[in-house]
Amino acid sequence: MTAQHEAGGAPTTEELPLSLRGRAAGRGSEPRVVSFGGGHGLYAALRAFRLITDSLTAVVTVADDGGSSGRLRQEMGGLPPGDLRMALAALCDDGEWGRVWRDVIQHRFTSSGSLDGHAVGNLLIAALWQINDDHVEGLDWIAQLLRAHGRVLPMSSVPLTIEADVHPPDGGPVTVIRGQSVLATTPGRVAQVRLVPGAPPARAETIEAVQEADLLNLGPGSWYTSVMPHLLVPELAEAICASTALKSLTLNLGAAPGETADLTLVDHLQSLHLHAPALTLDYVLVDAVAAAKEPALPEIAESLFGAHLRTHPLTSRRPRQHDSLKLAACYRDMLLDSGLLEEDQW
Template identity: 70%
Template sequence: MAARRRRSTGGPQVVSFGGGHGLYAALRAFRLLTENLTAVVTVADDGGSSGRLREELGGLPPGDLRMALAALCDDGEWGRVWRDVIQSRFSSEGPLHDHSVGNLLISALWQLLGDHVEGLDWMARLLRAHGRVLPMSSLPLRIEGDVQFDPGCPPEVVQGQSALAATDGHLREVRLVPHNPPARAETIEAVCAAEVLNLGPGSWYTSVMPHLLVPDLAEAIFDSGALRTLTLNLPGSKAETRDLSLCDHLESLHSHAPRLRFDYVLVDEDAAAAEPELEAKARRLFGARMWTRPLRGRKHSQHDSLKLAACYRDVLLDAGITVDEQW
């Protein structure tokens, strides 16, 4: 399609969706392949420093946005120092305890400038970030889910990202509150201009799925002519998906967004070998080709960004998209 045929100076136009550590890994990988990188970040966090600032100031939770900005910092001295600064947390006996420095800086910019995207753009300039960070919506959203605690009982509604992330029940469905929130115009523009769209990895229900629950954003993704990739999680102990196989991950994503299609589903080779039916499921549900590579980092449940970058590079080259390698 037209978006796929474009060639951008500095590498392809890539938009990666997610939040937290999963998006951080994807961004650290993609920034080795392109200078034209946009992170679209969930805004439903209600725990920790982000939750406290959200409650006190009424704006978006800044934590996942800060993580994305940190991922885009340059590897030179300036970027390394500022990445450490914004990721550092206060330790005290008072109300500043455990607040992230970056969260406070972002919140201050939002109060000063009165606009979430403008504040994030100024933060990116300070960090000399290799790319742009955008919220999926300018509304501070809540997420709620249907959780089954007992197989013999109906599901119960659990509210809040932090509660869902820690649930010991089986999470079946999630929704955003308010329902049908508006997408940020800049976010839609980035999706429409993209040559590559990537979803995941990340907390499946609370970082990955929410992007598909914003109607305008979901429609832009469905209608895009860009190359679309899904980066599956590594098997791990995340509470919200601890009882789900990778096939179950695909089923749950399809149930929330049945119109969604991918060109490639990227998965760690050991994880794929453990689920031989995964390839057929990716093809049936999403029309996708499965692409397997070694992706694990030293922490067994986390992706290695260099391995992930090599995987993304190979997929893009296989699709005929030129990358701008910066190894």
């Protein structure tokens, strides 16, 4: 496997292992997959799922308030475009057209002026939102430009703010941290996380995608700011919990600096159950090495969510990153075992 693959570049068919070589012409109905998250975690999941199906929808968090997205959000209002841009980049066509436009939308300006640090894709998305006055329509136009294999939808129709109660590491009183970019770098343990406004509306298109899905997947990604927020939008959480689709959670590889610095994977599951007690899962997917360090994981997954724990080698050579090809093998095996995918579809 090349460094390009680990960084998100698509492998050619010949470079894939035999068990992962492209979809055969005329295969049966593809599983309809909805994957929830944001940032690099969702990017890895989408790059994996698109090796399996073209019936793919990314549902993306809209609480980013840092960097280029934060500046555009503050200046122009509307949703922060950065995580939505990342998801679109993950779905780009693998031909020359898609590769070029993926590089264009991911490019960041370097200058001594106000454009410094802005991602080109963020500006394109913001422009289409102004022209069309509709977030989903603007994203659909970008998807057409990129010849995207799938659709990208926001989890809510309004920009959101993350707010959390955090126990500081020195044992002092709980502090309220406001803002995704601040929470991501705040030391301490998150006790509770919430959205402002507290009951934001979900997009009708997002709810429809959930209701029509064969598989709903949460994660991986920043736990409190990319994964958890989907279950804090009441209408979206209700649709996820009520769905009869197969449901999976792709756990992170372990603790990460900032918001989950001292969390075990068992802690991750317990915090998710605290915030979404009605959620049930069919599978919790975890890296084999990480799972071996926490023997209580299978029991916790079963007792809290009714889920079966599946372990696979999922780690990239890059620190704390999933490998998309390994994720694809994991998702493929899960779908085969669940009857949503047949061997002759490969």
